[in-house]
Amino acid sequence: MTETLTGSQILCRALLEEGVDVLFGYPGGAIMPFYHALPEFPGLRHVLVRHEQAAAHAADGYARASGRAGVCVATSGPGATNLVTGLATAHMDSTPVVAITGQVSRAMMGRDAFQETDIIGITQPITKHSRLIEDVEEIAEAVREAFYVAQEGRPGPVLLDIPKDVQNQKTEWNEGTRERGNPPTARPSIVPSFHRSALEEAARLIAEAQRPLIMAGHGVVLAGAYAELRVLAERTGIPVITTLLGISGFPESHPLHLGMPGMHGEVHVNRAIQQSDLILGLGLRFDDRVTGNLAGFARGAKLIHIELDPSEISKNVPAAIALVGDVRDVLCSLLPAVAPRNCESWRREIAGFVRPREESFRAGLSPQAILDAIDDATNGQCTIVSDVGQHQMWVAKLYRYQRPNSHITSGGLGTMGFAVPAAMGVALARPSEPVWAISGDGGFQMNMQEMATMVQERIPVKMAVFNNGYLGMVRQWQQFFHGKRYSATPIWSPDYVRLAGAYGITGHRVESAEQLDDAVRAAAAEPGPALVEFMIEQEANVFPMIPPGGSLSEPIEGAPLVSA
Amino acid sequence: MTAAAQAVSVLLEDRLITLNRAVGLIRRRNLPIQSLAVGPTATPGLSRLTIMMQSDTATAERAVQHLQKMIGVRAAMAFPTRDGVTRELALVKVRAPRERYGELLDVVQLYNAVLVDDSLDGLIVELSGTEAFVLSCIRALERFEVVEVARSGTIALGTANNLQSETTT
Numbered sequence: 001m002t003e004t005l006t007g008s009q010i011l012c013r014a015l016l017e018e019g020v021d022v023l024f025g026y027p028g029g030a031i032m033p034f035y036h037a038l039p040e041f042p043g044l045r046h047v048l049v050r051h052e053q054a055a056a057h058a059a060d061g062y063a064r065a066s067g068r069a070g071v072c073v074a075t076s077g078p079g080a081t082n083l084v085t086g087l088a089t090a091h092m093d094s095t096p097v098v099a100i101t102g103q104v105s106r107a108m109m110g111r112d113a114f115q116e117t118d119i120i121g122i123t124q125p126i127t128k129h130s131r132l133i134e135d136v137e138e139i140a141e142a143v144r145e146a147f148y149v150a151q152e153g154r155p156g157p158v159l160l161d162i163p164k165d166v167q168n169q170k171t172e173w174n175e176g177t178r179e180r181g182n183p184p185t186a187r188p189s190i191v192p193s194f195h196r197s198a199l200e201e202a203a204r205l206i207a208e209a210q211r212p213l214i215m216a217g218h219g220v221v222l223a224g225a226y227a228e229l230r231v232l233a234e235r236t237g238i239p240v241i242t243t244l245l246g247i248s249g250f251p252e253s254h255p256l257h258l259g260m261p262g263m264h265g266e267v268h269v270n271r272a273i274q275q276s277d278l279i280l281g282l283g284l285r286f287d288d289r290v291t292g293n294l295a296g297f298a299r300g301a302k303l304i305h306i307e308l309d310p311s312e313i314s315k316n317v318p319a320a321i322a323l324v325g326d327v328r329d330v331l332c333s334l335l336p337a338v339a340p341r342n343c344e345s346w347r348r349e350i351a352g353f354v355r356p357r358e359e360s361f362r363a364g365l366s367p368q369a370i371l372d373a374i375d376d377a378t379n380g381q382c383t384i385v386s387d388v389g390q391h392q393m394w395v396a397k398l399y400r401y402q403r404p405n406s407h408i409t410s411g412g413l414g415t416m417g418f419a420v421p422a423a424m425g426v427a428l429a430r431p432s433e434p435v436w437a438i439s440g441d442g443g444f445q446m447n448m449q450e451m452a453t454m455v456q457e458r459i460p461v462k463m464a465v466f467n468n469g470y471l472g473m474v475r476q477w478q479q480f481f482h483g484k485r486y487s488a489t490p491i492w493s494p495d496y497v498r499l500a501g502a503y504g505i506t507g508h509r510v511e512s513a514e515q516l517d518d519a520v521r522a523a524a525a526e527p528g529p530a531l532v533e534f535m536i537e538q539e540a541n542v543f544p545m546i547p548p549g550g551s552l553s554e555p556i557e558g559a560p561l562v563s564a
Numbered sequence: 565m566t567a568a569a570q571a572v573s574v575l576l577e578d579r580l581i582t583l584n585r586a587v588g589l590i591r592r593r594n595l596p597i598q599s600l601a602v603g604p605t606a607t608p609g610l611s612r613l614t615i616m617m618q619s620d621t622a623t624a625e626r627a628v629q630h631l632q633k634m635i636g637v638r639a640a641m642a643f644p645t646r647d648g649v650t651r652e653l654a655l656v657k658v659r660a661p662r663e664r665y666g667e668l669l670d671v672v673q674l675y676n677a678v679l680v681d682d683s684l685d686g687l688i689v690e691l692s693g694t695e696a697f698v699l700s701c702i703r704a705l706e707r708f709e710v711v712e713v714a715r716s717g718t719i720a721l722g723t724a725n726n727l728q729s730e731t732t733t
Contacts, residue, residue: 120581121584124584124585124588125588125592128635129634129635131581132581149635309633310629311626311629311630311633314622315626
């Protein structure tokens with residue numbers, strides 16, 4: 001059957017064909033034809049955010065929680081530029097996001113028209129791909145290509161820029177004769193590329209190592225290689241370290257789970273790395289926050305690097321063996337060659353590295369107590385979305401993640417303001433599960449306008465605000481490395497309970513450990529969104545800490561005595 | 565590893581956005597490039613971008629890996645210039661007084677160059693060869709008054725591998 005459709009109608013149909021069910025966006029002049037068509041497609045739920053940055057983060061959160069591309073929509077000019085931070089966040093953490101931006105009409109382009117901006121140029125370094133759609137006939141294929149590219153191989157954000165007149169352009173649409181499958185311009189997925197002998201050599205190194213470690217990164221979560229990782233660890237007894245984005249790739253209660261490495265990794269984790277003679281790196285890129293000073297990183301260790309993106313091999317840490325491919329696929333090929341062994345003496349040695357730490361927090365309101373209360377109130381079924389800063393490290397290290405992919409955070413870009421909008425995307429991707437957005441008082445104030453979106457769209461995100469009156473992580477650096485000069489880090493907050501009330505959201509303030517359980521339980525029981533503010537110790541620090549540029553062997557375990 | 569002259573040869577769709585993206589990547593990754601040259605290939609719709617860089621092999625290989633990930637790039641490879649043929653074209657506008665014309669023509673002949681224009685403003689000399697050869701010729705012409713120089717940047721083909729055939733599958 002042939003019918004005449006506008007570009008906007010074709011765009012909506014193409015999105016439905018890709019399985020899209022929710023869009024996060026904000027209308028404006030150059031995207032109005034799309035918004036005109038949208039009500040004809042009730043299968044596409046549109047969530048009106050309060051700032052386009054939140055649309056990009058929400059799409060990112062949706063993608064991380066569902067494994068499918070999240071979609072955000074904005075108009076030209078300021079609408080498009082407001083997406084930038086969210087796209088950069090998705091790009092650094094390899095998550096599939098498709099951004100659709102309106103553009104001024106073709107005849108106006110290049111003339112500095114009202115709300116014109118070169119969003120393709122602006123986003124080029126922070127997108128996996130981008131495309132200006134120059135004719136209505138391109139739309140269906142371009143959407144197909146965008147979703148394919150965003151999700152294939154190492155995922156990433158893709159931007160489609162569509163001029164207003166192309167959205168209005170009409171064409172004949174023939175439902176029956178259109179071809180499906182991968183778009184012709186897309187490159188084939190990366191197939192595992194390594195020789196059988198490399199697998200055997202890897203298995204031999206695994207069998208012979210005295211002090212082997214597994215370091216699991218985001219690639220484990222992206223590939224869903226949970227079961228394979230567990231088989232590998234249990235068969236060999238090799239302890240498992242999870243990077244910030246690898247957290248929840250391996251259950252925290254498992255006796256082989258060691259913890260997080262790097263700048264705020266526990267002393268015994270980093271020491272194990274430094275003593276190790278073999279590292280099995282699964283889907284991680286050896287970021288500087290993981291390795292510390294590269295020259296001093298794991299000097300006695302050989303690296304078997306299992307990684308999808310060949311350009312990551314030997315980028316930071318030279319690999320003795322590179323197994324390029326999807327982590328799950330590679331592990332499936334590797335496991336038959338891996339012989340059972342144990343690492344008892346090595347694990348005892350690591351246990352001896354553990355350093356107990358005494359910390360006291362005001363009114364007993366420790367990060368551990370707060371996170372335990374959230375875990376209890378949600379029966380361990382919660383997905384935690386964290387922001388960036390001190391609380392992010394506490395949330396990464398202290399929460400007991402048991403379920404796969406239950407920890408979501410902005411790792412590579414370290415985007416403050418991520419948690420609240422990203423949690424909306426997570427909540428829509430996992431409608432039956434509790435979702436907690438945990439922020440500091442700094443990050444929360446960056447995107448707290450999204451409380452309005454939660455109310456209007458009935459998105460039941462629970463917001464936890466760790467309020468210490470400071471931009472805590474920056475303050476900690478000032479305390480340690482800048483002579484305690486607290487420049488621009490004290491931060492005033494509004495009354496969050498009353499603020500939440502103004503949005504029609506129930507708020508709770510927790511000032512001591514005694515109030516903790518009741519407040520968290522009440523928030524968890526609320527059918528809609530809820531907010532809990534925790535008045536935590538003002539000048540608490542995240543310990544241990546590897547000083548910037550330092551090696552993993554040089555942790556700071558207590559606040560320096562400053563006489564500045 | 566020591567730095568040596570490396571050629572990175574890239575076949576890409578002949579669209580400005582693709583070229584823009586490839587060049588942007590080179591800037592972003594801070595690659596030590598010396599010249600860029602781009603032009604059509606035997607395959608309609610495909611251009612070849614030749615990037616010359618002074619680097620170790622690993623850096624050139626990493627550039628290839630990053631380029632290969634880009635949509636619109638069909639194939640890329642790196643080779644040390646000793647494993648290929650490199651050429652550059654230059655046009656040099658020179659002025660010389662009448663009495664030194666003979667001397668100038670000697671230089672042109674010595675470098676196998678060609679006099680392609682003789683106008684009021686000066687003579688235009690066309691020369692080609694490796695970058696070192698071209699530079700040496702320009703230095704020789706500097707004995708006269710060099711008014712303007714246009715150079716194409718180096719193009720290269722590897723002797724061992726054939727990039728074009730990789731795109732036909």
